[in-house]
Amino acid sequence: MAQSDLVLYRVDDHVALITVNDPDRRNAFTAEMSALLRAAVERAEADADVHAVVVTGAGKAFCAGADLSALGAAGGGAAESGLTRIYDGFMAVGNCTLPTIAAVNGPAVGAGLNLAMAADIRIAGPAALFDARFQKLGLHPGGGATWMLQRAVGPQVARAALLFGMRFDAESAVRQGLALGVADDPVAAALELASGPAGAPRDVVLATKATMRATASPGALDNEHHELAMRTELGPQVYSIQSPEFAARLAAARGK
Secondary structure (H helix, E strand, O other), rough: OOOHHHHHEEEEEEEEEEOOHHHHHOEOOOOOHHHHHHHHHHHHHOOOOOOOEEEEOOOOOOOOEEEEEEEEOOOOHHHHHHHHHHHHHHHHHHHOOOOEEEOOEEEEHHHHHHHHHOOOOOEEOOOOOOEEEOOHHHOOOOOHHHHHHHHHHHHHHHHHHHHHHHOOEEEHHHHOOOOOOEEHHHHHHHHHHHHHOOOOOOOHHHHHHHHHHHHOOOOOOOHHHHHHHHHHHHHHHHEEEEEEEHHHHHHHHHHH
């Protein structure tokens, strides 16, 4: 697959559909895919014809997390920069000035859960699964997961996910507030929902999101909290990614 095919981009009726596209590897995140995702988000923001963004995954998975080889490589001497390169794509979604919807067609695991949570809204398909998985790998959460989960579902459910390994299928994700709703075709449902901002003046859409970002926590923008959380998590995550325990669990996961 050509590198440019790892992220697909199209615009219809003022909505950009961005698809992470490596279905043979369940759309596992690499630094290359992450950079292309950022470029696609920035392309949408720069296009005056685009009023909203939908993000989804090709095939049966939304995103199975960070590619294990990329994750292992990130544990080297430049661990922080390696991890932030993997995060870069979903941080771009989190910082996007346009309304964003994640159409979660299948499992969203680890960094894939981060990608889903970075969007303003999540629509779950019947096969959606929201799974933090960090602790199971012997890995400290990263990418702002601690803040995003608490923002989405509150401290108790976030701790159940990150400390106790709770996973959420489509219906339980809706019950807990992690997803807005369930749809047989989550991409079609997301595009239909995006018709709201698509039919409104773009400057009003941008201003409304900017105002909501500022009023969510007066005195700071909500995406600044995301950035702070990501930076706060980096040190402990680097420590965990360089541990023998993580190396052993990573090797076991690769062997499956």
